[in-house]
Amino acid sequence: MNQTSKRKIEQLRICAEKEVEVRENCFTDVKLVHVALPEVDKEEIELKTEFLGFSFNYPIIIASMTGGHPETRRINEVLAEAAAALGVGMGVGSQRAALEGEEHEDSFRVVRDVAPDSFIYANLGAPQVKEYGIEGVERVIEMIDADAVAIHLNFLQEAVQPEGNIDARGCLTAIKEICKAIKKPVIVKETGGGISYAVAKKLHDAGVSAIDVGGLGGTSLAAAEIYRAKAEGDELSEHLGNLFGWDWGITTVESIVECSAIPFPIPIIATGGIRNGIDVAKSMALGADLCGAALPFLKLVMESVRADNVIKRIQEMGEELTVAMFLTGCKTMMDLKEAEVVITGKTREIMEQRGFFERVKRRKRPAS
Numbered sequence: 168m169n170q171t172s173k174r175k176i177e178q179l180r181i182c183a184e185k186e187v188e189v190r191e192n193c194f195t196d197v198k199l200v201h202v203a204l205p206e207v208d209k210e211e212i213e214l215k216t217e218f219l220g221f222s223f224n225y226p227i228i229i230a231s232m233t234g235g236h237p238e239t240r241r242i243n244e245v246l247a248e249a250a251a252a253l254g255v256g257m258g259v260g261s262q263r264a265a266l267e268g269e270e271h272e273d274s275f276r277v278v279r280d281v282a283p284d285s286f287i288y289a290n291l292g293a294p295q296v297k298e299y300g301i302e303g304v305e306r307v308i309e310m311i312d313a314d315a316v317a318i319h320l321n322f323l324q325e326a327v328q329p330e331g332n333i334d335a336r337g338c339l340t341a342i343k344e345i346c347k348a349i350k351k352p353v354i355v356k357e358t359g360g361g362i363s364y365a366v367a368k369k370l371h372d373a374g375v376s377a378i379d380v381g382g383l384g385g386t387s388l389a390a391a392e393i394y395r396a397k398a399e400g401d402e403l404s405e406h407l408g409n410l411f412g413w414d415w416g417i418t419t420v421e422s423i424v425e426c427s428a429i430p431f432p433i434p435i436i437a438t439g440g441i442r443n444g445i446d447v448a449k450s451m452a453l454g455a456d457l458c459g460a461a462l463p464f465l466k467l468v469m470e471s472v473r474a475d476n477v478i479k480r481i482q483e484m485g486e487e488l489t490v491a492m493f494l495t496g497c498k499t500m501m502d503l504k505e506a507e508v509v510i511t512g513k514t515r516e517i518m519e520q521r522g523f524f525e526r527v528k529r530r531k532r533p534a535s
């Protein structure tokens with residue numbers, strides 16, 4: 168078994184069993200304005216969403232998590248079963264382990280076998296994109312007959328890991344080359360640190376098709392490193408994980424607003440702390456086009472390896488979203504994008520300092 172494979176299973180167990188969520192949920196600073204006269208029939212509310220030309224029954228996607236170890240095959244299988252049953256999309260976890268050892272391909276391929284018609288995206292870290300080049304990206308796409316590929320950025324986690332990939336030079340050039348050479352849409356995805364306006368603009372200029380903000384607010388993979396470091400007696404990594412793992416980064420809320428403010432915006436996925444349908448509604452109202460969650464689904468699958476719990480939870484999130492849409496007078500996702508939001512607290516302060524608060528206010532017209 169390669170080191171990457173071993174790390175992936177350790178990370179999965181830590182995330183499922185230990186405290187890895189950041190303490191502050193940025194969505195508490197966002198409020199949707201209640202509309203006492205919604206003038207909408209709740210039964211007619213439409214959750215269907217288009218993203219990169221694909222149709223989803225819910226604006227929800229199962230975010231990248233796993234694959235790359237024999238035990239992860241069944242988890243991917245179950246997640247894919249849920250995605251297929253509901254008509255939502257799914258991302259696999261980093262396929263680095265499969266590039267390092269063909270025996271791991273099956274743990275990813277199972278997703279396409281189980282969900283032949285679903286939107287599935289491949290996944291590879293930016294350092295591996297540099298290392299394996301266009302051919303490597305083509306391989307991960309082919310491995311699961313992917314509809315898109317996500318290149319993930321996780322320098323926050325890499326920086327606290329003893330074996331982390333810390334040479335971040337040349338990633339943008341590599342991303343640009345991939346966008347030029349690969350026919351499928353390229354998504355660039357953070358994994359807990361969030362993406363700023365400036366980085367989003369660079370990614371847009373590089374030819375990226377969509378951005379997953381992967382903001383601060385939910386799972387912290389840097390915090391997950393604390394437990395691994397502790398078990399290995401690595402005091403420095405443990406210290407760095409504690410220092411950076413709990414509040415470093417751009418929040419999901421702030422990142423959605425900044426990424427959607429670039430000229431000629433591209434579609435945005437919100438991940439990082441999306442825990443219910445109200446968070447989904449808030450994200451869409453702030454500028455997201457799709458919302459992803461990882462840890463909540465992982466926990467359900469680790470409790471009992473069955474698709475029905477994940478299916479039930481996504482359906483429930485859909486119901487929660489429907490109520491939020493009803494109470495803001497929104498019949499469609501397009502309406503939700505116009506819904507009025509109020510931003511308070513630390514998030515408002517950050518937005519004001521960064522110059523994005525006025526923009527959110529301007530974009531929203533008060534509910535009539």
Ligand SMILES: Cc1cc2nc3c(=O)[nH]c(=O)nc-3n(C[C@H](O)[C@H](O)[C@H](O)COP(=O)(O)O)c2cc1C
Nearest residue numbers: 182230231232260261319385386439440460461462
């Ligand atoms: C166990 C676990 C493994 C993950 N592995 C990957 C990965 O391989 N590639 C990736 O892009 N993101 C990965 N992520 C990040 C998620 O896709 C997501 O962006 C992040 O967890 C925030 O969402 P959440 O708060 O709903 O968990 C992983 C998350 C978890 C919990």
